Amino acid sequence: MLRLFLAGLAILLSCVMATAQEGAIQPLLQEHQAVIAKSSRKTIGPAIDAIANSGLPQAQVVLETWAAKSMWMRKSDGLLFAGEKAEDKSYHLTDFDTGEVVGTFPKKELKQLKPNSGIRAMIGTALVQFQLLDSDRAKRQDALTSIQRDPEAALLAPLRASIKPEPDADLKAQKRRLERLLTIGYDEDTAARIAAIGEMSGDLGVDVRATLNPLVATTRNIAPGTVPNGVNIAVILVPGEDSFSDAEAYDLLVAKGFAPARVTADEMRHRLAENIEGGKVGGVPVVQLDEEEARARAYAALAEAGKVPSFVTSAEIHSALTSYVFYETYAEPSAKVTTAAQSALDKIALKVGVNQTLDLTLDALSLASIYFLAAIGLAITFGVMGVINMAHGEFIMMGAYTGYVVQQFIPDHTVSIIVAIPLAFAVTFAAGVAMERLVIRWLYARPLETLLATFGISIALQQLAKNIFGTQARPLTAPGWLDGAWMMNDVVSISYIRIAIFILALIFLGVFLFIMKRTRLGLETRAVTQNPRMAASMGINPGRVNMLTFGLGSGIAGIAGVAIGLFAKVTSELGNDYIVQSFMTVVVGGVGNIWGTLAGAAMIGFLQKGIEWLNPSNTLAAQTYMIVFIIIFIQFRPRGIIALKGRAAGD
């Protein structure tokens, strides 16, 4: 019984061996051995195809070995093996089919196959179909990336074949998308391409546009007489109309060699200089040649004598232009495809436009929240108390530097920011209280003197920061979870820091409203601001209230400094960059009203982004025009967007 079983097992085994022998790749390699050994890019194609399409499991290994220059041929019988270096200039050879080491041979009995880069690229393309089906997900992803980077017609079929067996849903979607794109670019069936274009026409991806744009790219052409047949013409150009000037048309003729070049001013000058004879050129004295008219005369005389090419007259230009037809052609021969691509691109452009507007709105919102953050401290000191504090920007700077110093002691960014925020508040609160006690208290009725005195403090603080921290920018690093951006699609994205600042601005707004409307300090502050004497007679200590309010405004500036420092460079001039805008925000919004400050920040933020959008390369111009706009705006609403009325207005 056991013997029988063993015998059966032996038969089964031999059967398996036999099939293995049948599925050997060596015979196939031998069939193409001459071509493979020759290693020429022109003739290698069939050999690679044969290996790749053999359907043998070894094919991938063979191709990879070959591309890696580790395929060796045994000179004695011409068989091909994978070689691995052993010692003493000898190599271990491994059979592709059995995977066993055949033996070790000295180098002189072997020949290494060294495919050049062209062949390696072809092998690589052939390999993609294997990689697309590889069991390793990372390899499949790599294959897709390489196709994306370098799409080719030959990759379309293997890509299509690999979609169905793909187990990973994400990769499957990527493959589908890529297949559509390759179909647009390379499929031979026009209907399939148009269908694919139609399918992708709503897509915002940059890759879709990159696929479609070459289809509608045009080149300018010239033909004598009439437009030739059989080309996909985009538009027929008429010289002198639209944006196609006569000069441009003639230059095109010259470039294509259909007409003689015009004589440029520079060339004329050179030719004249070459033909000076005894102080004269073409009968015109050299000293007179400082006028265009004399030069033309001299040149004409030279041309008549045949020494220089003659002028191209305008009549000649005109006749040349009329005898040719100018047109733009698509590189893509099929008109249906180009039409479909154009309409798809139009659709995409519309969608991109909508999304860009959204993106711009987000940008503006984030800029507005930065301005709001920078200005909210001022909304308290300037807006509520009416104290103009030019050192406000320096308080922002102090907050940012506090954040930097904290990070020197606490390396963990998340913890350091959590520590830095209250610390920055404490530092600037103390600075604000000190400043109020020492300087501002004596100047309450004198806003202009306050302005100048606080400016004096501002330059002193700025220089002090420069002396302590140096002039170079210091880093205030955001925690890791604030890195990166929230991408809605390829067009709309906003960085997490900006979202955080937006949220912080909202929190500040809430805190401000709470303090002003719901706390004792807020009540007393409003009372003291409206009428200090009356407030004092009600038992409120105006000095103390002023001190605390001013400290609060300064403290908020410090926190804003930490936030601003996260995305801007922390330098001693940090505050300077925001001070004028902050005042603008408060003044435009309307003094004494937090909603006004909010409206002011929103207006300035949106305005600046809007102007930047009109002229994207130039943010300086945007700031300039914004300030000019604000100056004009104040003409019409001198008290800001939200103006206080009645007694609270102060006059």
Added chain:
Amino acid sequence: MQRSFIAKNPSVLIFLACLALFTLMVTIFSEGFGVGMISTSFVKTLGKTLCLCLIAVAMDLIWGFTGILSLGHFAFFGLGGYMIGMWLMYERTRLIVVESLSQTEIPPTRSEIVDAIGNQIFGVVGANEFPLIWAFADSLFLQLVLVVLVPGLLALVFGWLAFRSRVTGVYLSILTQAMTLALALYLFQNDSGLRGNNGLSGLQNLPGVDASQDVVSLWFLWASAVALGLGYLLAAWVVSGKFGSVIRGIRDNEARVRFLGYSVETYKLMIFTLTACIAAIAGALYYPQAGIINPAEIAPIASIYLAVWVAIGGRGRLYGAVIGAAFVSLLSTWFTGGQAPNIPLGFYTIKWVDWWLVLLGLSFVAVTLFAPKGMGGLVDYWTQRRSPNRHGANLGPNDGAMREQEASK
């Protein structure tokens, strides 16, 4: 019988005498014409200081006498400099271009010369054509007219807009500051037509003049002294008459002046434009001595320093402005130039290059708090003029009104 202007204002005569004496002394000690005890670069510094004194006089007119704290007068100063700088640069480049093109075999045409100048001037900002604003740059006369016209017009338009909508006090200060910032940012662009942040350079070389800088620096010193003298005289004349009384009234109590029937806006606009023109002339004399002008000169901070000078000198008195500007700017040069001796404290050495601004800022705060009269107060002390006793009340309800301690009887 009416007393003469000089008799009413003896300080004018004293000032002019001091100025003349100063100019004479510098000339005698200079390298160009005298014994050479004062280096040419210091002569230039003194000349520049005279220009700063002139703009300080303008600032005193607008702030000390009219109560408008303008933080934008350096914009006019800079614009004046740009206007004269355009001609200086154009003309000098033209001479160089003509010189180099005359070496070629074919004499250049007019348009070739202009193109070559454009290339020379605007090559740094990647352009080669003349913007429209350079249309008059080839004419010294027109460009000199523009020195006054452009800043004057800007001041007129800006002032009309601002005063018409009754922007006053700190709001006006912020608005003027915004104007300066906008102008500076605009000029910083490369396509502003004024060479972006490169600015205009080589202005110290007078085209067509072979004299050495030793002599040229003295010419500018004299010109600056004459301008300062005339500007001072004009300012003194303006503030001494009825006009001066009205603007002082506007400073202290604008509403009352308006109810008396005066057109406050017109007076403000006139004085604003006049001071802008004076500032522009000062700038046009300053920058050829500095040799270079760029948009950083117009930055808002410069105008605030101007207010600091006037405040330290003592506002509301013309000689105070001059003293303040001269004293602070010369002291600033001395400290930041590294000439001041360092103070070793053992554990730390105070380098004045680093600490001067801290000192200036704090001393300015101290002046504002404790010595509202500024350095002019010393003159009052000497001439035994006292402040009026108003029981702590200011001279008027306006933001810019004089404080009791600031005023003199």
